[in-house]
Amino acid sequence: MTTNKNIVRVTNVTKTFQLGKIAVHALKGVELEIPTGQYVSIMGPSGSGKSTLFNMIGGLDKPTTGKVYIDEVDVSQLDAYELAWLRCRKIGYIFQTFNIIQVMTALENVTLPMTFAGMRNDEAIEKAMGLLDLVGLGDRFQHKPFELSGGQQQRVAIARALANDPAIILADEPTGNLDLKTGEEIINLLQNLSHERDVTVISATHDIKMLNVSDLVVWIRDGRIDKIESRDELTISVGRIDARNA
Amino acid sequence: MNNADHPTQSPGNVAGIRRQVVLPLGKSIEIAYNSIRVRFFRSLITTLSLVLAVSFLSFVNVSTDVANGLLATGQPELRQALVRAGYDLAPEDRRADSSSKQRWIVLLSLLVCAVGIVNAQLMAVTERFREIGTMKCLGALDRFVMRLFLLEAGMQGLVGAAAGALGGALFALLNGFILFGGQAVRLVPANELLLSLLWATAAGCLLSLIGVAYPAWVAARMQPVEAMRVEQ
Numbered sequence: 001m002t003t004n005k006n007i008v009r010v011t012n013v014t015k016t017f018q019l020g021k022i023a024v025h026a027l028k029g030v031e032l033e034i035p036t037g038q039y040v041s042i043m044g045p046s047g048s049g050k051s052t053l054f055n056m057i058g059g060l061d062k063p064t065t066g067k068v069y070i071d072e073v074d075v076s077q078l079d080a081y082e083l084a085w086l087r088c089r090k091i092g093y094i095f096q097t098f099n100i101i102q103v104m105t106a107l108e109n110v111t112l113p114m115t116f117a118g119m120r121n122d123e124a125i126e127k128a129m130g131l132l133d134l135v136g137l138g139d140r141f142q143h144k145p146f147e148l149s150g151g152q153q154q155r156v157a158i159a160r161a162l163a164n165d166p167a168i169i170l171a172d173e174p175t176g177n178l179d180l181k182t183g184e185e186i187i188n189l190l191q192n193l194s195h196e197r198d199v200t201v202i203s204a205t206h207d208i209k210m211l212n213v214s215d216l217v218v219w220i221r222d223g224r225i226d227k228i229e230s231r232d233e234l235t236i237s238v239g240r241i242d243a244r245n246a
Numbered sequence: 247m248n249n250a251d252h253p254t255q256s257p258g259n260v261a262g263i264r265r266q267v268v269l270p271l272g273k274s275i276e277i278a279y280n281s282i283r284v285r286f287f288r289s290l291i292t293t294l295s296l297v298l299a300v301s302f303l304s305f306v307n308v309s310t311d312v313a314n315g316l317l318a319t320g321q322p323e324l325r326q327a328l329v330r331a332g333y334d335l336a337p338e339d340r341r342a343d344s345s346s347k348q349r350w351i352v353l354l355s356l357l358v359c360a361v362g363i364v365n366a367q368l369m370a371v372t373e374r375f376r377e378i379g380t381m382k383c384l385g386a387l388d389r390f391v392m393r394l395f396l397l398e399a400g401m402q403g404l405v406g407a408a409a410g411a412l413g414g415a416l417f418a419l420l421n422g423f424i425l426f427g428g429q430a431v432r433l434v435p436a437n438e439l440l441l442s443l444l445w446a447t448a449a450g451c452l453l454s455l456i457g458v459a460y461p462a463w464v465a466a467r468m469q470p471v472e473a474m475r476v477e478q
Contacts, residue, residue, distance in 0.1 A: 060471040088385020099380040103284040
């Protein structure tokens, strides 16, 4: 696998929502390439089209015009089976609200995607235990979600997202429901995993803490890409933001 | 790995992918069972209307069995007792039968129960939209979700209907005992009693499955992006 390959390619994408008689143009022509193995943050105010773009990259929504390629596969050409396969194998999802399945234990939550992928039960359990160890919850595998704190639930979600060795981890405001310290731990965990496992992490966020660990920050404004900054350009802007907040 | 590792748009590859998103039946049953167990109280309420409707059906059928058992003896005083108890028996009748009015009431109660199940299950789907969306994000196909809901309803239906059938039958036997004494219970033909129980249980299961069909379809069609929604 070449390191400079683009895992996600968005070409000239527009998205229009029809709300009654009014057409809302959420995206007005977006071009974006995300290289493999990077930690990418999509920043933008609410209503900027950030969530729309994010859902499109995750194969959860289809563009009105233009193309979204995930691992060089055109998402709009896929049927229901292939989309399910893509979500199962290629993409791991992390949600703001954790979305641990309430009726299952931590272990069952992590094995579920492997069951969908057709893995044998004992094999799946062994791998899931390894993943729970990796996120620091090895001793809590039998716990139900309501017995876990928010940070622990998000760790289970990260283990679950890694279950089928995806190429992309899609994190929607992963720290939005967490306190400052726990949020930082989750961000560091995601960053380490991204580097160690060569997984592309794409997160939509308002969280300035995210900027420090991002390899690439995509700023969205009014349905268009405002600017794309890499990490070395970024320290300056963070300084500016800090200064402005002070 | 194999060639399906990179899905392409060629239709020849679709079969390979189809095989790779699976949910074995045993696992589905396990998930459905756990889902009922964890939400036991909720499931109980969903099933309660079914239990009541099926027990009514069972009561009417077993009461008829009791009457038939008494009629089969050919004793005139038992026949008199049946007429006094409200059975519409013409002099030449050899068998008692539930009246058409009774059948209508049973039918109506089953209908009301089916509507109740649809209502309760639709609510369950709304409550679980995030869980369903998450499963779809993890790669679940529409039919996995459909199957889970049908299995849950099937299990609830089986247990609820069996309980209702037994309850109704016991009540009918008790009723017979009070009206006609111990011989009423003694004389019930066993095979007809068993048939009535089976029939009531089967009707209850069917009702539960019919009631969940539309809610399960709604759940299966839910988009995975629903899991991303933060507030309802």
